[in-house]
Amino acid sequence: MAEPLRVLVTGAAGQIAYSLLYSVAKGDVFGPNQPIILVLLDIQPMLGVLEGVVMEMMDCALPLLREVIPSVNEMEAFKDVDVAMLVGAMPRREGMERKDLLAANVKIFKSMGNAIDTQAKKNIKVVVVGNPANTNAYICKKYAPSINPANFTALTRLDQNRAQAQIAAKLGVSNSSVKNCVIWGNHSSTQYPDVNQAVVDLNGKSMPVREAVKDDNWLNNDFIKTVQQRGAAVIKARKLSSAMSAAKAIVDHVRDWWNGVPDGTYVSMAVPSDGSYNIEEGLIYSFPVRTKPDHTYEIVKGLTINDFSREKMDATEKELSEEKNMALSVCES
Numbered sequence: 616m617a618e619p620l621r622v623l624v625t626g627a628a629g630q631i632a633y634s635l636l637y638s639v640a641k642g643d644v645f646g647p648n649q650p651i652i653l654v655l656l657d658i659q660p661m662l663g664v665l666e667g668v669v670m671e672m673m674d675c676a677l678p679l680l681r682e683v684i685p686s687v688n689e690m691e692a693f694k695d696v697d698v699a700m701l702v703g704a705m706p707r708r709e710g711m712e713r714k715d716l717l718a719a720n721v722k723i724f725k726s727m728g729n730a731i732d733t734q735a736k737k738n739i740k741v742v743v744v745g746n747p748a749n750t751n752a753y754i755c756k757k758y759a760p761s762i763n764p765a766n767f768t769a770l771t772r773l774d775q776n777r778a779q780a781q782i783a784a785k786l787g788v789s790n791s792s793v794k795n796c797v798i799w800g801n802h803s804s805t806q807y808p809d810v811n812q813a814v815v816d817l818n819g820k821s822m823p824v825r826e827a828v829k830d831d832n833w834l835n836n837d838f839i840k841t842v843q844q845r846g847a848a849v850i851k852a853r854k855l856s857s858a859m860s861a862a863k864a865i866v867d868h869v870r871d872w873w874n875g876v877p878d879g880t881y882v883s884m885a886v887p888s889d890g891s892y893n894i895e896e897g898l899i900y901s902f903p904v905r906t907k908p909d910h911t912y913e914i915v916k917g918l919t920i921n922d923f924s925r926e927k928m929d930a931t932e933k934e935l936s937e938e939k940n941m942a943l944s945v946c947e948s
């Protein structure tokens with residue numbers, strides 16, 4: 616068997632982690648032959664809850680789980696970490712936008728960037744989940760200059776899954792029949808869920824989603840708004856932000872990054888822009904990416920962008936650029 620991977624989950628006493636940890640520990644991300652050591656980081660006041668989570672992890676008696684290490688010390692927790700799932704941050708409540716969390720959360724990611732820079736393995740893979748996820752990932756990357764910037768990503772897979780599920784429900788097909796829905800930009804209400812490249816398997820034949828749905832008005836209006844506002848709709852209904860679906864999306868994101876996706880398919884991840892599609896370089900912007908079995912990815916280039924898409928891609932870029940400037944001034948103050 617392989618050497619154990621050291622996987623860190625922050626916010627480990629919180630609600631997303633409670634759905635995430637079992638899935639990671641039983642092999643859904645790194646596969647059935649990869650043992651793991653789980654490091655669970657939270658803050659001092661949550662230590663009691665964290666100890667309860669550790670007991671439950673032990674009591675699952677999972678074959679791949681070699682060790683569970685609770686921690687409230689950031690520098691210790693990041694030591695030699697291979698993969699970090701940065702969930703720990705304040706969630707928004709009803710009526711807030713995710714960027715309203717910026718002042719409260721961004722400093723957490725500055726401090727985690729410092730810890731990654733000095734403590735973690737140099738090829739660490741990071742997914743930021745805590746909101747505003749893209750901008751937090753930007754700050755984390757900035758404060759970890761010794762790490763390849765491409766190793767900092769933020770979660771927009773939940774948005775991709777939401778888009779895919781809306782299309783599947785509209786067509787009455789299984790979720791796995793729908794492929795290549797793209798999320799562009801920010802994990803916020805300006806994100807642009809784009810089905811122009813998406814395909815669906817219908818009766819054994821692959822066809823463009825637009826052709827199958829035959830309702831451009833729905834695709835260009837209600838569909839986009841539903842995906843953009845889904846997080847807020849869940850908060851309104853549950854009085855808590857999404858957790859089960861967020862955990863599932865983290866599993867999907869890291870599993871596909873680690874293992875690669877089949878030829879001809881791609882997934883959406885918020886990654887540092889390399890200037891593709893004229894998006895400001897360095898911003899953590901969600902693009903379609905092709906992941907590979909060597910744990911790398913490349914942004915899918917050359918997709919046709921019409922005027923409708925361009926306008927939406929620019930609007931979400933503008934918001935990210937503004938968030939970046941706000942975050943930098945918070946971190947520098």
Ligand SMILES: NC(=O)c1ccc[n+]([C@@H]2O[C@H](COP(=O)([O-])OP(=O)(O)OC[C@H]3O[C@@H](n4cnc5c(N)ncnc54)[C@H](O)[C@@H]3O)[C@@H](O)[C@H]2O)c1
Nearest residue numbers: 626628629630631657703704705706744745746770773861
């Ligand atoms: N990107 C996405 O798709 C997505 C989806 C859902 C939720 N989120 C975000 O994920 C975050 C967590 O959500 P949740 O529902 O689990 O919240 P939660 O309040 O249930 O849990 C958050 C946990 O993080 C801990 N924490 C706070 N500061 C920390 C720090 N500095 N280090 C370590 N742990 C720390 C808290 O003590 C708490 O246990 C929120 O910011 C939420 O908005 C993002």
Ligand SMILES: O=C(O)C[C@H](O)C(=O)O
Nearest residue numbers: 707713746846847856857
């Ligand atoms: O909407 C939120 O604040 C939580 C999360 O980002 C989501 O999309 O469900």
